[in-house]
Structures are given as structure tokens and as C-alpha cells.
Amino acid sequence: MDINVRYFGRLAEIAGVDSELLSIENNVLSEALKKVTTRKPELEQELFAVFVNKKKAVNENTPLSENDELSLMPPFAGG
Amino acid sequence: MKINTIVALRRCLVDEFMRKCYLIEGELSEERIQAYSGSEKMRIGAKATFEGYVREDLINSSKVTALEFTAHPEIAIETAESLITKYITNYKLIDARIFHSLGKVDVGNKCFQVEVFASHRKEAFLALPEIVNEFKSTVPLFGKELLDDNTYVWKENKYE
Numbered sequence: 569m570d571i572n573v574r575y576f577g578r579l580a581e582i583a584g585v586d587s588e589l590l591s592i593e594n595n596v597l598s599e600a601l602k603k604v605t606t607r608k609p610e611l612e613q614e615l616f617a618v619f620v621n622k623k624k625a626v627n628e629n630t631p632l633s634e635n636d637e638l639s640l641m642p643p644f645a646g647g
Numbered sequence: 648m649k650i651n652t653i654v655a656l657r658r659c660l661v662d663e664f665m666r667k668c669y670l671i672e673g674e675l676s677e678e679r680i681q682a683y684s685g686s687e688k689m690r691i692g693a694k695a696t697f698e699g700y701v702r703e704d705l706i707n708s709s710k711v712t713a714l715e716f717t718a719h720p721e722i723a724i725e726t727a728e729s730l731i732t733k734y735i736t737n738y739k740l741i742d743a744r745i746f747h748s749l750g751k752v753d754v755g756n757k758c759f760q761v762e763v764f765a766s767h768r769k770e771a772f773l774a775l776p777e778i779v780n781e782f783k784s785t786v787p788l789f790g791k792e793l794l795d796d797n798t799y800v801w802k803e804n805k806y807e
Contacts, residue, residue, distance in 0.1 A: 576719060577789030578801045617787070622722050639719055645802040646716070646723075646747055646788030647699050647759045647779065 569593075569634040571600060577642045582610050590638075598628035600638055617641045668727035668745045670720055674756035675746050683764065685742050691764045695771035697779050699759030701752050709794040713753045714802065718788045720749070726786045730778065738774040740765050745778075747788060 573590050575583040583604075592599045597620065605612045618625040619639040620632065632638075671679050683694075704711045731743045741764045748758040761779050765771040790802035 574719070576787065577717065619719070619722055619787075622719075622725065639722065641719070641787045642789065642801070643803045644784065644787050645790040646718075646786050647783035 569595065569632075571632055571634075571636045571638055573600070573604060574637060574639045576639065577645070579611065579614060579616060579640050579642050582614065583608050592632065595632050596628075597625055597630040597632060597638075600632060601628065604640070611640075615643060666724075666728070667731045667743060668724050668747075670718065670723060670747055670749050672750045673748060674752045675748055675758060675760055680746050680760060683742070683744070683762070685764070687741050687764075690766060691741050692766045693764070693768040693771040695763045695765075695768070695775040697759075697761045697775055698757055699779075700757050701754045703754040704792070706792060706794060706800055709796045709798065711754060711792045712795050713751050713793040714748075714758060715751045715791040715793060715799075716747070716749050716758065716788055717791075718749060723747075723786050723788055727782060730781055730785065734763075734774050734778050738765070738770045740770060740774055743774070743778060745782060747786075751793070 570589045570591055572587060574587045575585065580586050590600060590603055592603060597618065601618070617640075619637075619641065620630055621637055622639070701714045702711065727745050727747075731745065734740060735743060743764065744762045746760040752758045761775065761782065763771045763775045763778065765774070792800045792802050794800065
């Protein structure tokens, strides 16, 4: 199934895209993150928060469904 | 007009009325921050305000000329609205509002404003710094410091 991955801030530069479709088979967050870092190994060195459908993911076992939105965010810098 | 359209329109109007966090393109000028007109205005005895500006920092001997903010607007607004609701409850505030810039803001201009409305100054003074600090560490906004040598540096607050 396909999910949509969105990159923010510095992560978008490292990934080379703001967003992309990712195909996964086991429908779990850990698999999606592994695919992301396999495609761009530099991301493995980065600290980031993960949101699934706009809610912060609490662990890597979070189940995913078709067309879910995964947002990867570096440390925040507002204010 | 169909029922669904009316319901959606009404929800949209209610959401707008209830909104407490605003992401605004460019600098926060006085015209862009409207005067408070909440329904409980007459109960307000104290208002405390924090204003954040883009500072002309030096980074490796280059001057910062502007900050450029990006965000996932829906997550940023939802996180900030939850934050405000929590502080209104915890400190028995009458209301609170947050304004933050998106896009490019030149040095010397305002990019962040937090307003706290309370019955008395004590609650307003206590709540304001906590809201400001929690906003900075929990609301997903990303800033690039644009430098006078045409390079840039990503601004970072640390996760807590």
C-alpha cells in the first residue's frame, strides 16, 4: 500500500523533496521509517518527530493504512 | 443551499470565532493583529503580552537579515490551540491568543506575539512565560536564518 511522506524544514533539503509516495508491505510505522532512511541514509543522523495523520506518533509500532500522511519534523524553531 | 453545505459553513464560522492561534504571512504589523473583541472582554482586569522580533544576530561573522518560517499549518494551529486551552484551564485565564509569522520576516520586525487575558495580573504574569516557552518547544514551526552573504542557517530550538 502507499502512504504519503512529508518532510519539513532541514529534512526536506536532505530528502531532496517536500513529499513523496512510499510503498510499504507490513503497514507499520517502523517499516516506513526504515524505507525512508534506506532511501536517504543521511536522515538516520537527524533528530526528528513523527506525526501520523497530524497526530504525534508515540512508538514505531503504530499501524498505518493506505494513504496515511506521515510528517517528519526536525526540532521546532518557532517564537 | 443543501443541509451539508449549511452545516459545513456553520462549523467553519464557529471554528473561526473560537480560534486562538493565527499564522500570518509576513511580519506581524499592528493592522494584522486585530484588537481583542472576545465576548468576556468586560471581565478582563489584566493583559500581559510577549512580542518576539527578528534579531540581527551574527553567525560566523555574517549578519542575519531575515527569518523565513515554514510549518505544517494544521498541526501547528491544533497544537497551539490545545496549549492555550490547557493554560486557560490551569490558570483560570479569561482568554489567550497567539500570533506567529509564516514566510519571510526581515530583522527588526515582529514574528511572534502571545497575549494573555486574566482577571488579575498575577495569573497573567505567571501564565505568559510558560505559554511562550511551551509554544517554542512543542509547536512545529521551522525557521531559516537568512544571512547577508546569501547563505542561510536552520534555526533550532531543542526538543525537551
